[in-house]
Amino acid sequence: MMRRSISGAAHRTVFTWWLAVLALPWSVHAAPPPTSAPPVAAYLTPQRLVAIDDTRRLNLYCLGHGAPTVIFDSGTGGGTRDWRAVQGAIAAHTTACSYDRAGYGFSDAPTRASDAANAVDDLHRLVAKAALPVPLLLVGHSNGGIYAVLYARTYPQQVGGMVLVDPGFTGQQDFQRYGLAPEKVAELEQGNAQWVALAQHCLELARSGALAKSQNQSSPCLDNPPNPDPRLHAVLNHLEMQPGFFAAYLSEFQSTFVAEHGSTRNDRESPLSAHEFGAMPLVVLTAARHPAAWPDFTAQDQQKYFDYWKQSHDRLAALSTHGQSILVPNSGHFIQRDQPDTVIHYVLHVVDQVRKDLQYPSSQP
Structure with missing residues (x-):
């Protein structure tokens, strides 16, 4: 497992990985x-800190107007910043929202397990409390892809379409099915155990205050390698020192x-048909x-x-009779950073399909 950091750049790896009436009318008087x-x-x-229950708020960042509402959901450890290269372009055509899951970015710490079922429940609460217009178009990267699929299954009346960006999938950790030699399977399983242990170690450092006191800029628990913008790097380090x-x-x-017998908690919560x-x-x-x-x-x-990995993505596309499985050349796991124009193209393509299905206008006035 190639990780240079447990946070910040840590989730930029192969293992980190997401119909009703128009609620908000388009307006020719709105700012472009x-x-x-x-x-x-x-x-x-x-x-925008949205209270989703009595004790927790989630950070929401929305741009644009109209339906469907595109919601960007990040991989493990990520948040609103992961979509900077694509959100503005989508907002030129419709409502485009990114958010930080519980504990990440500026959202409050979680009070329960950060698994697929709770991620979906939190997002459902956020949509309701923020009065986001439906239908939703879910764009999920990595683990966010798992959550998008489960959300669409749990709340099908709210979801008009999906774009999954190099998503995680059910059975991802069942390495016995990859066709690898036993020793290679063991290496992958050992790698997972090592990174879980490192996350536990960083949590202990954060809870004791040692992480904040050390200010060790090379710590694998912080934003390393550093974000190119020193302001964002400083903010990320501050946020990622928090126990939450x-x-x-x-x-x-x-x-x-x-995984137990090849099945993880998320696998058990999100079977596919x-x-x-x-x-x-x-x-x-x-x-x-x-x-x-x-x-x-x-x-x-x-x-x-x-x-x-590709065959599993083909199976995800087969969840819909109109599903498409697209190979993106010259891109690593973060397609929205390496090839943002590709993500923009397919999100807008699905926006148009959703509007056609629901007989909405093809573009904003």
């Missing part, structure tokens, strides 16, 4: 939505990586550069790993 990336300042402070961040991070790792979403517009994007990242894996090992 942005067409370029939001300023870094949008990620240095909370944007690592409580969520560890719990999400455990729900995603810890072919064509269960009918003809829902659905696009699954697969990063072409998605290796297992173990130094002693041969080219053949890497190909077996990738082939299982």
Whole structure:
């Protein structure tokens, strides 16, 4: 498992990985939505803290107007900043919202397990409390892809379409099915255990205050390698020193990586059935550069790993009779950063499909 950091860049890896009437009318008097990336300042402070229950708030960042509402859901440890390169362009056409899950970014710490079921419940509460217009178009990256699929299953009346960006999937940790030699399977399983242990260690450092006191800029528990913008790097380090961040991070790792008989907690919460979403517009994007990242894996090992990943994405696309499985060249796991125009293209494609299905206008006035 290739990770240089447990947070910040840590989730940029192969293992981290997401119909009703128009609620908000379009208005010709509204300020024009942005067409370029939001300023870094949008990620240095909370944007809209929405109380989803009596004790917790989630940070929500919305741009644009109209339906469907595009909701961006990040991979483990990520948040609103992961979508900076695409959110503004989508907001030029419709409502586009990103948010921080419990414990991440500016959202309050979790009070329960950070698993698929609770992530979906939190998002459902956020949609209701923030009065976001439906239908929703869910865009899930990595683990956010798992949550998007489960949300669509749990609340089908709210979801008009999905774009899954190099998503995680049910059975991802069942390495016996990858066609690898037993020793390679053992390496992958050992790697998962090591990263769960490191997350536990970082949580202990954060709870004791040692992480904040050390200010060790090379710590694997902080934003390393540092974000190119020194302002955002400083904010990320401050946020990721908080116990709530690592409580969520560890719990999400455990729900995603810890398998019993090949099945994780998230697997058990999100089984898949072919064509269960009918003809829902659905696009699954697969990063072409998605290796297992173990130094002693041969080219053949890497190909077996990738082939299982791609085949699993094909199965996700088959959840809809109109599903598309697209290979994205020249991209690593974070397609929204490496190839943002591709993500923008397919999100807008699904926006148009949802509007056609529901007989909404094809573009904003």
